[in-house]
Amino acid sequence: MTTPDRNAIVDTLRTAALIGICVVNLPYMALPEAQTLSVAQAEPDQIAAMVTSVFFEAKFFILFSFLFGWGMDIQHRAAERAGADPGRRHWRRMVMLAMIGVLHAVFVFSGDILLLYSLVGSLIWPLRRASPGKLIRFALVMIALSLVCLMAISAALAVSPPILADAGSGLAGGYIETVLARLIAWPETLVFLILFQGPLAAGAFAAGLAAAKLDVLDPQATRWGRRCAFALPVLLAIGLPLNIAYGLVASGPGLGWGGLADLAGFLSIAVGGPVLTLAYICIIRLAGDHLKLPALLVLAGRNSLSSYVLQGVLAGLVFGGYGLGLFGQFGQAWLLPISIALALVSMMLVGLCARLTGRGPLEFVLRRVTYDAGESSSAKA
Structure with a gap:
């Protein structure tokens, strides 16, 4: 099997994941709730919001x-x-x-996923020795559970619509005010993340375990390249309509066929998200070793924890009142390219740090805690 740290497929998947997560997260750090939770007024912003919902949300x-x-x-x-x-x-x-997740949620971004990953990683650990078939069946059960959770979210929103915060409060203020706003928002945000992301994250964890056991990401395992080529058209044919339906409900005018149709469109992300994610994996798997990333991006991907956290730190410095104060100054159409640029800048900085010191700062801390003092420093994180 190809050495994990020298696998162009994995390097590219890591980079894509970091960019996609930044695209989804940045509006929640740069815009008032009234703009992130309602249909945009300007047509370019509507298009950008739809692109984000269809191609990025619940995929990366x-x-x-x-x-x-x-x-x-x-x-x-x-x-x-x-x-x-x-x-x-x-x-x-x-x-x-x-x-790290708790600190990140309070001091950087209340939409943190690290605590959720810790919880899911703990629950998945007993399945580490399960067969690939059992892991895939577990992932399918998690998709079914996601449908139940999404219905619970829809019911809760119908009973108690969210109260939108004032555009000038919280994240637009000084750092202490921003931290207090995050503390207030975090419990509700965490519950939402557990319901919206938890089952799908657990299913993806299991699928990743199965992929590792089957060498799916090994460029030398050519059989998986052939299977990806066969599966890709089917995945796109299923995934794109489902995600478009979700995008029309989440960021657009709805499907136009009544409340039940809109509910179905919202629920479709439970299937459409994983299916389109598989299509992305197939596309990158088919490209294989032909994808040659800059060395700094490769290093940043291998230090993805630091890269992920730095995205939020830089976003705060750009949009927060304690930084450049650009909160609420850009619509979705501008935030889409800004988020990609911010993700790349954060990765380049982490990559440079890793080149100079051997790893990212948070990876250094995580390794020190993970390994016994007597273990070899050469062991892989």
């Missing part, structure tokens, strides 16, 4: 989760090769990830 956090599950299997094998206890490493890693 699933991809990130898939890679997390893939990495869990790689780390388990590395621990066994080193003669270490995989369980001890895993639980220390999950505890530290949860602590």
